[in-house]
Each structure stands twice: as C-alpha cells, then as structure tokens.
Amino acid sequence: MRRLICLLVSGFLGLPAWAQTETTKPGEVLITGIRAGQQLGNQAFLLRLVASPDAPLRIAILPPLALDQVPIPETLTAELLPLLSQLIPQWQWQLGAPPNTEPQAAASAPLEDDSAPGTGSEPIKQPSDSPASSDPRQQKLNTAESQDAQTQDPPLIPFNQQIMRMADLTGLDMALGLRLQSVADGYWVLFSIYSGADGSILLNRKLTLKQLDPNTLAQALKQELDALKQLPPVNDLGPDVGGELHLRSTPPGMHVYFDQVPVGLSPLILRQVPVGAHQLRIFEPEPYQVERIRVVSTPPGLMVTVNDRELGRTPVDFPAELMLPGRFELKLHSEGRDSFEAEIQVQTKPENIPVQLDKLPVQRTPVTFRELDQSSYLLNLMPNQAIDILLPLELPAGQILSQEVDAYKYSKLILNASVLNAEVLLDNEVVGETPYSANLAQGLHTLRLSKNRYRTQEQTVELLPGKTHEIFFNLRPRSADTSIFLTPTGELTPQLNVAAKYLGFGQIQRAESSELGHLYGVEVDYGWPDVFRLGNTFDIGIEVSGFLFALQSPSLLRAFPGVGGKLQFLRESDTIPISAALGSYLSLDWNRPQLVGYISLSRNFGDFALHLGIQTHGFNLNAGYTGWDNLRLGLLIYADSFFRLLTDTDESATTFYGIQAGYSF
Incomplete structure (x- = not known):
C-alpha cells in the first residue's frame, strides 16, 4: 500500500519515473533522485503519510480486574468483543489474557523496570495493596517526565511485562485492560490501551457509568478510542505472508534499519516480514x-x-x-x-x-x-560515539520472533595474528595494529588484516553482548616472486604457483649471423619457507620447480624441460630488509645437459617488489606488482642468464626484455 501511495505521490508531484522513494520511519517517505534542472530541482523531499499499517491492528480485550468487591459479569468481555468489532471495524479484536498469569496475580508481579519505556509512556506504579519491589533502589528510580504527561489517579496495575510476553506469543499489537470499582452513583471504570511492542501505555482514561452493561461500555470506549492519536509502532513490510518481529532495545528510542531500509525507532513491531535471512541495524545517530x-x-x-x-x-x-x-x-x-x-x-x-x-x-x-x-x-x-549494531536475523515462516537488544552492553574483542603490526580495519576503518583489543558494540563486524608481503584476510564475526571473543588470523605470505619462470628471485611461499612469460627484443648471435629471438615458457613451483630457523635471523626454506621453455628465431626452434631448486636463507621481515637465496636449475636435455647456479636478492616496496639474480652466466633484473593476493605481474630484463641452457656453444644472446604473469593457489 505504501509503495502504491509513493507512486501516486510521485506522479502527482510530476517526479520522473526514476525518482526513488524510501521509507524513513513509519508514516514518512523520502523522495530522492531528483536531477538538477527537473521540476523540483536537485533536493530531497520528506512526505509524511498519516496512515495506519496496511494490515489491521490486532487488539485483545483482557479480563477485567475489580479494584474492590464489585461483581463483574463473567460474560462481560465476551459480550464486548462483537460490539467493539462492529463499532471499530478497522481493528482486529480478540479475547486475551497475559500468559500463565491471572489478572489479579498480575497486580503483584514484580517488574524489572517500573517505568514503561517508549516515547509518550507513563510510569506504572504499584497499587497501595500490592507488595513493593524487592530492590529498594529500583523503587527510588524516577525519570524526568515530559510536561504533557498526565498523572493518573488511581494507580495503574503493573503487568506491562506480561503484555509483552502475550504479544510475543500471539502477535498482538495492542491490549485493552479494564479496572472497575463501585462508587455511589454507579461504576468507576479505568481503561488502558497497552502497546504490544514494549508494554507501554498508549492511553489511560477514566469513566463513570451508571450501569455496567456491555452496550453502554462499548459506546463509551469507542468515543475515547476514536480520539486515540498514538498508535503502537507497527510496520508492515510486505504482503500478508512471512513472519513477525517484535524488537525492543535498552534504552528505547534506537534507530532501526531492516535490510538497509529505515523502519522506525525501537521498540517496534515488524509484520509481514519475508521469510529467510535478514540484517537488523540498530544505532544511535550522533554524539553529544x-x-x-x-x-x-x-x-x-x-x-x-x-x-x-x-x-x-x-x-x-x-x-x-x-x-x-x-x-x-x-x-x-x-x-x-x-x-x-x-x-x-x-x-x-x-x-x-x-x-x-x-x-x-x-x-x-x-x-x-x-x-x-x-x-x-x-x-x-555512555561513550561519546555513535552506537551501531548489525545483527543477523533468520525469520521462520508463520512465527513471531522476539529480539531484545541491550545496546550498551559491549563485547570484548582480542585480536592476534601470526605476524606483528598487521594493520587492522574494523568495519572499513583503520583502528590499529596487531595485537589489538577493544570493547565493541555487539553484533556483526567486519575485520580485515593486511600487511606488506602478506595476503589480506577478511572475516565477518558476530560479537555477543558481555562476552570476550579471541580471534587469531594466520596471515600467509604473498608470492613475492614476480619473476617465476627460471628466475631465482623472490620469497618462498607455501603454495602452488603457476606462471608464464614472454621475452623478446633480443638477438641470437652466431659467428656469421644474428637474428631476432623470442622466449616462451611456463613453470610450476612449490615452497616450504619454514623448514628450519637458525637463531633469530636465518629462516631456512626450500623450493622445487619444474619448467618447459622454448627459444624461437627464424632459423631455429628449441624446447627443453627442466627442474630447479632453491635454498632460501634470509627472509624479509620488519628487521631484515631483504630476502636471499642460493639455487640452481638443470636442463633435462640428455644429449646436452646444462646446469646454472645463482644467488638472488629480493626487496619489497609496498605493493611492488624488486629482484636481482646474479647467475653463473649473466644476471636478471625484475620489477613486479604484488598488491593482489593471487595474481602477480612483472617486467624483466635478462642479460645472457639462463639462455646458456638454450644456446649452442657457438651461440650467444644479447639482452632480452619481457613480461610475465603468475597465479598462486
């Protein structure tokens, strides 16, 4: 219904079809998306819709309570039900009673909080003949009341907690409670309308009737209820299917978003909620x-x-x-x-x-x-910061889910990682480095840890109120080796690497001629970086690799498989500026096997890495980008280097330039 109203309003105001409307809170729609130069300019407009929920409000008539010895007809509520249903048809009437509680017993039931939460609520006081709360400080808690709050006489019966439990079990939005007392000229009647969202009092009225008959009482109730302006916070989210959510918060008055759509202030009732997984956001909007x-x-x-x-x-x-x-x-x-x-x-x-x-x-x-x-x-x-709680929600079909949120009951997070000083992003905001601990709002949080040379890790965690959560991140190194194929540089990583490269712009030289050459190759390698640690400086690791490469020119095409091995003895860290390794690779051409040895040095600069390989037959220099967790790209320069494996004894190679790409699993 609200969507239809929004479309009609958009058409009436002359808004373009792509102008968007969204609910800001019950009874309001925010119209956005107006482009500059249109009829209404580039502003957003707030339209207040004075309307009830799409589905009728559900209200229960509670059994009346006698404040003295006045006889109450047993059929009074049963006779009131059809009369009120006829007089006020826009509400759905039914009979009800607080669960597991007789009305008389409710008068003496102690409350966790003897003030009704919610905007416009009034204190619920103990009657003179009921026992006081067992907590003396609880009795002495009085909040400042608004100027328009009406002091009720006589005192009210404190069963707002039972009202909430009844609403959670039966899906009620409101409850009508009656208290009767005999007076000289008839009957004194006090009736109260309770909100099912939090048990707060929406309306208190006292009437004096000469006779206690259902028709007279129903007409008097209709006259008062017609003037009821404050309705319970009920929001219908969709068609008449799905489930129902009763949300309460301590303190009340928190802003509530359901699946990123604003639905009002807590406490509230969400009806016709689609079945399945949802997210509930509860927050305080500003500091103070x-x-x-x-x-x-x-x-x-x-x-x-x-x-x-x-x-x-x-x-x-x-x-x-x-x-x-x-x-x-x-x-x-x-x-x-x-x-x-x-x-x-x-x-x-x-x-x-x-x-x-x-x-x-x-x-x-x-x-x-x-x-x-x-x-x-x-x-x-409470802390001078916005409280923002994101909660997961799974709503079953045809059921009522009650959610209680103690907004200022924090969770303790203790965060550690396999490396020190990893940057911690909490909900996309940098908050410090590992090890890290903090008191955080309950609910869902996104943690992201990142550090140079290590794969970024992200995890969504749910923090429970009043609990301590210890989380450990095992950060894995990125493959800093951007010059994979037959290139003896880079830091070892415990993962499978596959890479390809192309080299060109070099000459294959012979005694009588020279021609342009091209190199193509692929390699697979795997490393064990933590085989042994010597003291606090030397990290011993090994790597094995297999490769297939080809050298092509106008007059030749040579292809050879091979294997390689690397022994890393220095690994770059916060205190050691480089990685260093010794190794060799062997061509598996049984007619002409070739062996090349090398020493390699590697250095990272943020998301970029520089590698130098000094070999028995030349050198290679590589620069690569390592900012991605799995993909690596690099530029390289080869001076003779491993071409010794490919060329004959009467051949030599000039400097080659190329590009390479690799992926880590």
Whole structure:
C-alpha cells in the first residue's frame, strides 16, 4: 500500500519515473533522485503519510480486574468483543489474557523496570495493596517526565511485562485492560490501551457509568478510542505472508534499519516480514555534549567527591573539566547525619542520551535520580560515539520472533595474528595494529588484516553482548616472486604457483649471423619457507620447480624441460630488509645437459617488489606488482642468464626484455 501511495505521490508531484522513494520511519517517505534542472530541482523531499499499517491492528480485550468487591459479569468481555468489532471495524479484536498469569496475580508481579519505556509512556506504579519491589533502589528510580504527561489517579496495575510476553506469543499489537470499582452513583471504570511492542501505555482514561452493561461500555470506549492519536509502532513490510518481529532495545528510542531500509525507532513491531535471512541495524545517530550534572540533597551541605576529588557541598555542579562522557564514582559524606536524601540531575545536548546509575536500567536524559540515601554510587554516561549494531536475523515462516537488544552492553574483542603490526580495519576503518583489543558494540563486524608481503584476510564475526571473543588470523605470505619462470628471485611461499612469460627484443648471435629471438615458457613451483630457523635471523626454506621453455628465431626452434631448486636463507621481515637465496636449475636435455647456479636478492616496496639474480652466466633484473593476493605481474630484463641452457656453444644472446604473469593457489 505504501509503495502504491509513493507512486501516486510521485506522479502527482510530476517526479520522473526514476525518482526513488524510501521509507524513513513509519508514516514518512523520502523522495530522492531528483536531477538538477527537473521540476523540483536537485533536493530531497520528506512526505509524511498519516496512515495506519496496511494490515489491521490486532487488539485483545483482557479480563477485567475489580479494584474492590464489585461483581463483574463473567460474560462481560465476551459480550464486548462483537460490539467493539462492529463499532471499530478497522481493528482486529480478540479475547486475551497475559500468559500463565491471572489478572489479579498480575497486580503483584514484580517488574524489572517500573517505568514503561517508549516515547509518550507513563510510569506504572504499584497499587497501595500490592507488595513493593524487592530492590529498594529500583523503587527510588524516577525519570524526568515530559510536561504533557498526565498523572493518573488511581494507580495503574503493573503487568506491562506480561503484555509483552502475550504479544510475543500471539502477535498482538495492542491490549485493552479494564479496572472497575463501585462508587455511589454507579461504576468507576479505568481503561488502558497497552502497546504490544514494549508494554507501554498508549492511553489511560477514566469513566463513570451508571450501569455496567456491555452496550453502554462499548459506546463509551469507542468515543475515547476514536480520539486515540498514538498508535503502537507497527510496520508492515510486505504482503500478508512471512513472519513477525517484535524488537525492543535498552534504552528505547534506537534507530532501526531492516535490510538497509529505515523502519522506525525501537521498540517496534515488524509484520509481514519475508521469510529467510535478514540484517537488523540498530544505532544511535550522533554524539553529544554534557550540559549539566548537579547533585542536591536534603538537608543540604553534604560533601561530594567524584573520582576521589572533592567538588564541594551540596548543592554542587560538576566542573567543566568533568562534563564529559564516562564513569564517575560519587561519594556522599553524611558527616554524622543520621539520614539524608540526595538527587543527581543529568542534562545533555541533544537529549535522549543513555545514562546508567549503578546497575539500574539505562535511562535517557534529561534524567533525575531521586531519593538516594547510600554513601556511594557509580554514574555512567555512555561513550561519546555513535552506537551501531548489525545483527543477523533468520525469520521462520508463520512465527513471531522476539529480539531484545541491550545496546550498551559491549563485547570484548582480542585480536592476534601470526605476524606483528598487521594493520587492522574494523568495519572499513583503520583502528590499529596487531595485537589489538577493544570493547565493541555487539553484533556483526567486519575485520580485515593486511600487511606488506602478506595476503589480506577478511572475516565477518558476530560479537555477543558481555562476552570476550579471541580471534587469531594466520596471515600467509604473498608470492613475492614476480619473476617465476627460471628466475631465482623472490620469497618462498607455501603454495602452488603457476606462471608464464614472454621475452623478446633480443638477438641470437652466431659467428656469421644474428637474428631476432623470442622466449616462451611456463613453470610450476612449490615452497616450504619454514623448514628450519637458525637463531633469530636465518629462516631456512626450500623450493622445487619444474619448467618447459622454448627459444624461437627464424632459423631455429628449441624446447627443453627442466627442474630447479632453491635454498632460501634470509627472509624479509620488519628487521631484515631483504630476502636471499642460493639455487640452481638443470636442463633435462640428455644429449646436452646444462646446469646454472645463482644467488638472488629480493626487496619489497609496498605493493611492488624488486629482484636481482646474479647467475653463473649473466644476471636478471625484475620489477613486479604484488598488491593482489593471487595474481602477480612483472617486467624483466635478462642479460645472457639462463639462455646458456638454450644456446649452442657457438651461440650467444644479447639482452632480452619481457613480461610475465603468475597465479598462486
């Protein structure tokens, strides 16, 4: 439906057919792709769509709860169901109850957090006849409420956790709860609309009815529900197939992307999600500044120390140098007072920044922690950086998946590699060198390690919140030997190398004539670079090779197979500037076998390598590119060199120039 609306809007505004539209959050579409010179210029336009989800919202009527001895007809909810379905047909009505919980028992169920999360929510307080939470600090946690929040009278029943569990099991978007109490002139009714996304209260209303009959109650509920402006955060992603995702975060208000498409702020419900693998991105968009941290007390005059530094007596503000994100150990010195109550006020710009006191749930600024009577507290202002979490998601068909994300519960990464000082790229950003460790946001991260002369390795890892992950990379050397065929230079690598080369622009000289010659060849080789280590300097390695080459000129064509061997005794490293080797190669022409010995020196310069081979019959100089992990290219110069294997005793060769290419497996 939204796609159709986007197309209609594009046509109405005169946008070209290739202009793109995308959802920015529920109810909004961002129109982009307008080229300069078109009717609307080269800007992007934000269009707010005031519309419900494509599919009807699902709402359950909970069994009513009596706040006194008022008799409640057993059939009340069953009679309300068809009436409300007829009066408000745009919603899908059904009967429901919190799972494994009777409504009366729900009143005494303790909550992990006795404030309803989410924008526009109101605190859920304990009723006077219900037991208090077992955590005294939890009772004293009060957040700053918005000016338009309405104080409800009487107190609400705290079963938002049961509402969320019911929504996760049955796919509900909302729940209607009724509380009844008898008064002198009839019945007092308190009804609440709960969001299935996080159990927060979308609407609280109190009514006074002269008689408790379903028709009167249904008409009164319809009148109030018609004015309901705040709907649960529900987003339909496709046709009426697939699964459903219930997403909640601590703290709420995180930006959510589903498969790179923005779908709103947490908590939210995604319905009609295509079956299969997806990616979920949850992030805080920007850093912040701390505007004020203030400590007040009753009575005033408490001495306050922060991180073992005296700030003064209450009321006292943090100095400018401490107005930073971080962890603060606060100590309140009563100095003989029997009791006191303190408050910690935190303000940031922008607002909605996560703050945590001790191990209480994370709250968002502006926040005031009240009724503090302990001598020490740990105040944690979350790091001044964007939190970006990428999570894999596998959604089964026809099922509801509930995802809880504690956004500021970090993972520990310890990263090591087979070589020191390898460059570490984390999510395409250079963050340091191996060995490397850091506290990172949970979820998927891309690690990439690279170092000169070694193959770049990349790996995607999933970090779990609160866990330590140790990862080891075994970096393999690149084949720095860019002059493979019959060329005794380059560093050994433990892999199979196949290469080909062409040489030309040289002369085959005889006593009576000279003619242009060409060389063609292929080679296969394999190395063992770590056969033996002598001290901290000498790395002994060996390599064997086989080759087939041909020398061609207008008057001759000679082709010979051969074998070769190399003994490497120096390997280039951070402390040794070159690789060095001794070796030889042998032509397998049984009528005229030839043996050539050599010493080779190699040096890498970033992604380029330079090789010099000094042989018993000449030398060769090669320059190659090694920036790719498997493919190698090189330019080479040969002065006599291995042509001794190919020429007769009365022949000689001038300098040849050529090109070569190789591949490593």
